[in-house]
Amino acid sequence: MELALSLGDTSKPFTFLDKPANLPSKDPPGFCIATGKGFDEKRSDAEKRGSSDPPVQLDLLPFTPVLRSQPPSQLRIPWLAEPCGAARVLDVNLFPAATEDGDDGTSLSSPSSAVSPFQMDFSMRNGNAEFGGRNRREQQEGEGTRASDDEENGSTRKKLRLSKEQSAFLEESFKEHTTLNPKQKLALAKQLNLLPRQVEVWFQNRRARTKLKQTEVDCEYLKRCCETLTEENRRLQKELQELRALKTSQPFYMQLPATTLTMCPSCERVATNSTTTNQTSSTINNNASQLPVELSLSKPRILPFPNAQAQATQTQAQAQAHQIPSS
DNA sequence: TCCTACCCACTTCTTACGTCA
DNA sequence: TCTGACGTAAGAAGTGGGTAG
Structure with missing residues (x-):
């Protein structure tokens, strides 16, 4: 049996960044995992889908209960429904915002880059509780206090949570392509107001999580196969015993x-x-x-x-x- | 051969959240 | 009901090794 991993149609070009304004309008963000032959077989996405065997698919929508609880018609990335100018809360990550010049290395000088003209300002976050964008601690603490704390203590390791919006956007990108070329990475970083390194790490971790999930699915499938074969073996052993018993009790017929x-x-x-x-x-x-x-x-x-x-x-x-x- | 960039596996450490006294 | 300590899962980031160009 061939196992196949389906993570969206990776044969498509990396179109996500070109159409951010409409991206979540049809399908809820998420991904699909199937018992597959190989997430490891990267760089061969087309081959992954080459199997004619219908893969066992798992729906592993990665989204928050807030989003998933919504009716399908309302499943859309929240920030896209809001005017960009409505945001007012500081970025949870508080990284130095990518300037227009791209002085942090995220510069995209080429007008033909993958950056969408629909630029979302992830340095600002919408404070609307409808999106559940603010966690408990953020609500308890004064807004932006963590920024100054981290910036004051330069020795501390910055390991901050990405916002739901950023994660959702990255998920959508991941659906398009599980790996990024440098251009895509820079475009995503600029669009999400993250460091390219953060985008790179996110994709690495995301691939690792997908592989882990896939391993779990494969393990479960093999477990079921093993159970089936064990049962079959048990049945055949029983049948063999019956035949032997019959041979013992009726030796005449067994000469036939x-x-x-x-x-x-x-x-x-x-x-x-x-x-x-x-x-x-x-x-x-x-x-x-x-x-x-x-x-x-x-x-x-x-x-x-x-x-x-x-x-x-x-x-x-x-x-x-x-x-x-x-x- | 060296360098660079990238990936993966493993690990560390932070954060969020649930439980319980 | 509230609160703080504690455990744990999830995730962001660091590290080291392998590999391709």
Whole structure:
């Protein structure tokens, strides 16, 4: 079985940054995971989707309960519904804002860059409680106090939460492409008012999280496969015991050739091949992967001799007529 | 061969949140 | 009901090794 990971249509060009104004209007942000052959097989996104097997898909929408609880028609990235000028609260990350000149390395001098003309100012946050944008601590503390604290203590490690809006935007980008080229990284960084390094780290961590989820899904699938095979093995062992018991109790009949039923999948007729027990096993082993499927009888068919031979010959002819491999 | 940039795996550390006394 | 301590999960960021160009 082939496992496939679906993370959106990665064959598409990186269009997210080109259309931020409409991006969440149709589908809620999120991603889809399937038991897949490989998140590891990066740089081969097209190959990931090459399987004809329908992958087992998981819906792993990463969004907050606030968003997910909304009806689908209302599922849209909140900041897009707000005029950019409405924001007034300080950025939670409080990184030095990327200037128009891009002095922090996020400069995009080319007008043909991936930056959308729809520039969202993530240095400001909407204080509207509708979006749940402010966490408890932020509500408890004075706005912007953490900024000055961090800036005063330059030795402390800055590890601040991205805002929901920033995370949502990054998620949307991740849906488009799980990896970024430098241009996309710079564009995202500038658009989200983050450092390129932050965008890069976010994508690294996001890939790691996806892989972890995928591993969990694969593990669960293999677990179920193992359970199924264990049950099948148990059933076959029981069947074998029954056959052995029958052989012990009825040795006369067991001198007869064992019978293997061969079913033609097209006409659903059953062909009977007479063979020895060893040959039957050999047939099963050798042709296990071939069609038609060979059915081993739970109990040997007991045919009145010599009619058995005649019928076997007849069914063998049928089998050959239907391209059924006979032992 | 060295350098750079990038990725991944692993880890550290911060933050948010739930639980409980 | 409120509050503070505590545990824990999630996530941002650091580190080191591998690799491609």
